[in-house]
Amino acid sequence: xxxxxxxxxxxxxxxxxxxxxxxxxxxxxxxxxxxxxxxxxxxxxxxxxxxxxxxxxxxxxxxxxxxxxxxxxxxxxxxxxxxxxxxxxxxxxxxxxxxxxxxxxxxxxxxxxxxxxxxxxxxxxxxxxxxxxxxxxxxxxxxxxxxxxxxxxxxxxxxxxxxxxxxxxxxxxxxxxxxxxxxxxxxxxxxxxxxxxxxxxxxxxxxxxxxxxxxxxxx
Amino acid sequence: xxxxxxxxxxxxxxxxxxxxxxxxxxxxxxxxxxxxxxxxxxxxxxxxxxxxxxxxxxxxxxxxxxxxxxxxxxxxxxxxxxxxxxxxxxxxxxxxxxxxxxxxxxxxxxxxxxxxxxxxxxxxxxxxxxxxxxxxxxxxxxxxxxxxxxxxxxxxxxxxxxxxxxxxxxxxxxxxxxxxxxxxxxxxxxxxxxxxxxxxxxxxxxxxxxxxxxxxxxx
Numbered sequence: 001x002x003x004x005x006x007x008x009x010x011x012x013x014x015x016x017x018x019x020x021x022x023x024x025x026x027x028x029x030x031x032x033x034x035x036x037x038x039x040x041x042x043x044x045x046x047x048x049x050x051x052x053x054x055x056x057x058x059x060x061x062x063x064x065x066x067x068x069x070x071x072x073x074x075x076x077x078x079x080x081x082x083x084x085x086x087x088x089x090x091x092x093x094x095x096x097x098x099x100x101x102x103x104x105x106x107x108x109x110x111x112x113x114x115x116x117x118x119x120x121x122x123x124x125x126x127x128x129x130x131x132x133x134x135x136x137x138x139x140x141x142x143x144x145x146x147x148x149x150x151x152x153x154x155x156x157x158x159x160x161x162x163x164x165x166x167x168x169x170x171x172x173x174x175x176x177x178x179x180x181x182x183x184x185x186x187x188x189x190x191x192x193x194x195x196x197x198x199x200x201x202x203x204x205x206x207x208x209x210x211x212x213x214x215x216x217x218x219x
Numbered sequence: 220x221x222x223x224x225x226x227x228x229x230x231x232x233x234x235x236x237x238x239x240x241x242x243x244x245x246x247x248x249x250x251x252x253x254x255x256x257x258x259x260x261x262x263x264x265x266x267x268x269x270x271x272x273x274x275x276x277x278x279x280x281x282x283x284x285x286x287x288x289x290x291x292x293x294x295x296x297x298x299x300x301x302x303x304x305x306x307x308x309x310x311x312x313x314x315x316x317x318x319x320x321x322x323x324x325x326x327x328x329x330x331x332x333x334x335x336x337x338x339x340x341x342x343x344x345x346x347x348x349x350x351x352x353x354x355x356x357x358x359x360x361x362x363x364x365x366x367x368x369x370x371x372x373x374x375x376x377x378x379x380x381x382x383x384x385x386x387x388x389x390x391x392x393x394x395x396x397x398x399x400x401x402x403x404x405x406x407x408x409x410x411x412x413x414x415x416x417x418x419x420x421x422x423x424x425x426x427x428x429x430x431x432x433x434x435x436x437x438x
Contacts, residue, residue, distance in 0.1 A: 110334050115417070154436045157418075184421045192418035198334070199376075199411035202403045207437055216422060217373045218431040 004029050004061040006080050007071035008036055008043045010141045011097060015069055017046075018145035020053050022175055027054035029061030029068075029084065062088035067095065067168070068130075074100035074119050075112055078126055090129035093165045095172075096120050096190075097136040097144070099197050108201040111194065120159060120190030131165035133158055134190040135173065138200065140210040147213070148177045154213035155180045159189040182216060223248050223280040225299050226290035227255055227262045229360045230316060234288055236265075237364035239272050241394055246273035248280030248287075248303065281307035286314065286387070287349075293319035293338050294331055297345055309348035312384045314391075315339050315409075316355040316363070318416050327420040330413065339378060339409030350384035352377055353409040354392065357419065359429040366432070367396045373432035374399045378408040401435060 005016040006029040020026045028047070030036040033055045037047055047055055054061070062068050062084035072080040077098045081089065100112040100119040113119055120134035135158045136144045143149060147156070156178050160166045170181050184192060204210050224235040225248040239245045247266070249255040252274045256266055266274055273280070281287050281303035291299040296317045300308065319331040319338040332338055339353035354377045355363045362368060366375075375397050379385045389400050403411060423429050 115329050115333050149438065150436050151438055152436045155433075182422065182425055184425045189421040189425075192421035195414045195417045198414045202408040202411035203401065203435060206401055206403045206408075207435075209437065212435055212437040214374075214433040215436050216426075216431055217369050217371050217434050218426055218428065219368065219370055 001025070001067060002027070002065045003067045003069060004065035005069045005071050006058055006061065006084060007073070008047075009071065009073065011144070012069075012071035013043070013046045014141035014145050015071055015097070016053050017050070018176060020050065025054075027056050027061040027065060029056060029058040029080075031057065031083070033057055058084040059088055062092075065092070067093040069095045070098055070123070072098060074098040075102060077119060078122060081123060081127060086127055086129065089127050092130060093162075093168055094123070094127065094130040094132045095136075095169055096123055096132055096134045099137050099194055101197065108198065108205075111197065114195060115191065118188075118190040118194045120187050120194065124161065124187045131160070131162035132187055133160035133162070133165050133169040134187060134193060135159070135169055138193050138196055139213045143211065143213055145176050149211065150213060152215070153180050154215040155182055157182050157184050157189075157193050159184045159187050159193065161186045180215065220244070220286060221246070221284045222286045222288060223284035224288045224290050225277055225280065225303060226292070227266075228290065228292065230363070231288075231290035232262070232265045233360035233364050234290055234316070235272050236269070237395060239269065244273075246275050246280040246284060248275060248277040248299075250276065250302070252276055277302040278304050278307055281311075284311070286312040288314045289317050289342070291317060293317040294321060296338060297341060300342060300346060305346055305348065308346050311349060312381075312387055313342070313346065313349040313351045314355075314388055315342055315351055315353045318356050318413055320416065327417065327424075330416065333414060334410065337407075337409040337413045339406050339413070343380065343406045350379070350381035351406055352379035352381070352384050352388040353406060353412060354378070354388055357412050357415055358432045362430065362432055364395050368430065369432060371434070372399050373434040374401055376401050376403050376408075376412050378403045378406050378412065380405045399434065
């Protein structure tokens, strides 16, 4: 499948790399491809080391793809998707793995949207023709794409209003190695997974590692 | 140990029953003991069926006990603890298992306090001499006291500023059968477990049961 990954951070790179490895045709979307290509940091290194992965601006990346991954920071996600543009997203599966984390008041971050709304819903409302599926926002970048690292089953979640979009995303998740995928329901249920982040952050503090995930144990 | 359980709902009854079974001297705290004794419902039935478990008003129950469990509804917890009174709570371990769930706008409930504060912290601030430990607010009443029902390990959490109070609570949790207890840190970390509730509620909806819990899987 032709997939655009919007965002060049740790999450975007992990997704792009894994999707490429699994045989998808991946284009990373970024604000300014030339600038990204010249960066003297991990992002620049990654782009130069993966000539097989495309690099384009947000709009071109989304336009040329069948599915789009929002791997941008939560606070800029609506801006990034606006740059991609509603026409480029219309009818497409939009996999939202962002969290509305606000670090402006220090650590741990608070949530920029909480309890009576979610970033997943904001994105769905802003782009009503996109088929938004919220997923993978409950674990760290490495585990998103290599869950087997944990050596025991753990759970990921999907939230979305479009059943066929969720079905496609569940297949993708299984191809990453996620054996336990719980469909929480409509996009409203993104409130649940986004509000799990404060617990995730404190678990990371207590365990001293981000290499953990939850498994939903039921009889 | 002499333990007061404040609250006669499903959670209070489960805790009182299990603590009694484990040999503790339990007193249930309620607003009006005579009224509770005469109730023609599950609470009345429970009280009449357990003559070995004491029943007293909030203040008398807390005063006569070495540790106090807040098993009241989150929205009335501060009122209930005020009726118990600061002197009756001073120096004691106060096990807070409530959640600030607000059902006034329908289901799923929202949280009356969220993100930048928590009910656990509000209780600790209101009763600075109590040694508050937040725990067990992440699973249903039966699993709180009989986690083995799940047939596989799952995790519970403790949050609190007093290390010796947490240590006592961890021993209690182990006596219930909780093999995996994660100490998240100070009472501030109660924000994490309280904000997990929106995910818990949506999991309950999706799984069609409240008999589930999360296990924190780490390598």
